[in-house]
Amino acid sequence: MDQRTRIRRTTSAAALLFALTTAATACAAVAGGVEGKPGAAGLRDPYFPRLGNGGYDVTHYDLDLDVDVRTGGDELRGTATITARATQDLSSFNLDLAGLDVTGASVEGRPAAVNRAGSELTLRPDADVEDRLREGRTFRTVVHYSGAPRTITDRDESEEGWLKTADGSLALGEPTGSMTWFPGNNHPSDKASYDITVTVPEGLTAVSNGEQVSRRTAGDRTTYHWRATEPMASYLATVAIGRYTTKSSRTPEGVEVFTAVDPKVARASGPVVARIPEVMTWAAGRFGPYPFASTGAIVDRREDSEYALETQNRPVFPGTPSTGLLVHELAHQWFGNSVTPETWQDMWLNEGFATYAEWLWSEDHEDTPTRESFDVAFANDLNWAFPPADPPSAAELSAPPVYGRGAMVIEKLRQAVDDDKVFFALLAGWAKEHRHGNASTEDFTAYAEKRTGQDLGELWDTWLYGDGRPEDPDAQVTP
Known part of the structure; x- marks a missing residue:
């Protein structure tokens, strides 16, 4: 979303x-x-x-x-x-x-x-x-x-x-x-x-x-x-x-790609929509096998809705999506659609992971390390309104901390692991362990500590549950 x-x-x-x-x-x-x-x-x-x-x-x-x-x-x-x-x-x-x-x-x-x-x-x-x-x-x-x-x-x-x-x-x-x-x-x-x-x-x-x-x-x-x-x-x-103008094709891995595009935006959205197989292949390499039998997109006119949404198998876009938004909504097929939150309080498990997928795409395709994306998010005051795992009300479930600070949690986990082979195995393992099921924030923190063998309590206290922005972006403990 x-x-x-x-x-x-x-x-x-x-x-x-x-x-x-x-x-x-x-x-x-x-x-x-x-x-x-x-x-x-x-x-x-x-x-x-x-x-x-x-x-x-x-x-x-x-x-x-x-x-x-x-x-x-x-x-x-x-x-x-x-x-x-x-x-x-x-x-x-x-x-x-x-x-x-x-x-x-x-x-x-x-x-x-x-x-x-x-x-x-x-x-x-x-x-x-x-x-x-x-x-x-x-x-x-x-x-x-x-x-x-x-x-x-x-x-x-x-x-x-x-x-x-x-x-x-x-x-x-x-x-x-x-x-x-x-x-x-x-x-x-x-x-x-x-x-x-x-x-x-x-x-x-x-x-x-x-x-x-x-x-x-x-x-x-x-x-x-x-x-x-x-x-x-x-x-x-x-x-x-x-x-709609509809089209059916397949990814190199054999997953069906079905797209439905409003003719009014077909020309503008064509190049981005054509990248779905490329994004899917990349995402499977990062997060593990795609969990569904088909993928794709529904692209309407910009005025038809106010936001994109990760509807299962084929997300909805109002007008031509950016490549980053395409990556975000397709990443949700792993994080949010296959691994679905236990309650709405666990929303950051959807949006934090999907936002981090955008950071990973930028790292792999635009030479922008995830640490640079982290620094931009860290500097954004909006990301510090509340802890991502504890929005103050339903009004804030889709507010910036759930996205930006949620992604910061994942980056801090990557830094704590300090081994990309272990880190990416952890991401794919999370998607595999809860494939087609539900999971809570507590499930994720316990899983990460089990897979890494580390006590990550200070990381969670600071970045997931802590109030306010740490003075040091490299901090792992509550100030």
């Missing part, structure tokens, strides 16, 4: 409604006679406590979307088939869904009662299927929904969710926006595989994550089916609808 500021809004009224809904659901479970207890209506994330849901783990989403693209606002009709495994005996469970109307739901083929409180959708299954909701069992939920998918505007006026573009639409989900176009367990800790089928007016192209399975036209509508078999966090899911 490129650098921007994000914020989460909560109110006391919403908190009260949340509490009342949870209590009502618990009572309903007892009255209905279904064994078990309700799944939590939030995962208590440090910055977004109501995001995500407890009591189950999603293994697969099958999303069938029919989109009527309109100038004033799209209309979407969707069916979400969600396969999940119960992590407790469930009497009811929640899904995150914002704005759209639910027209029906079922669990294991039986109608389920549906209650709605803001973006919390509570499903209470029929008592006849209670055995399928016992801990460890797999169950299938189907939700039918429709309406005008909304755009979420944050306090900094950046937008996510379902965005209107010059010739179509674009869905961006970090950190909360995916719930504007499909119901799910909207937290990075619950990753799943996806099938995303999108039907649009003939003449438009629908691009999503993974690999294209099929394309078929019936009458004046065209249906595109995309499949992402590797686990993906919900915030990395995307749908891009427009009049």
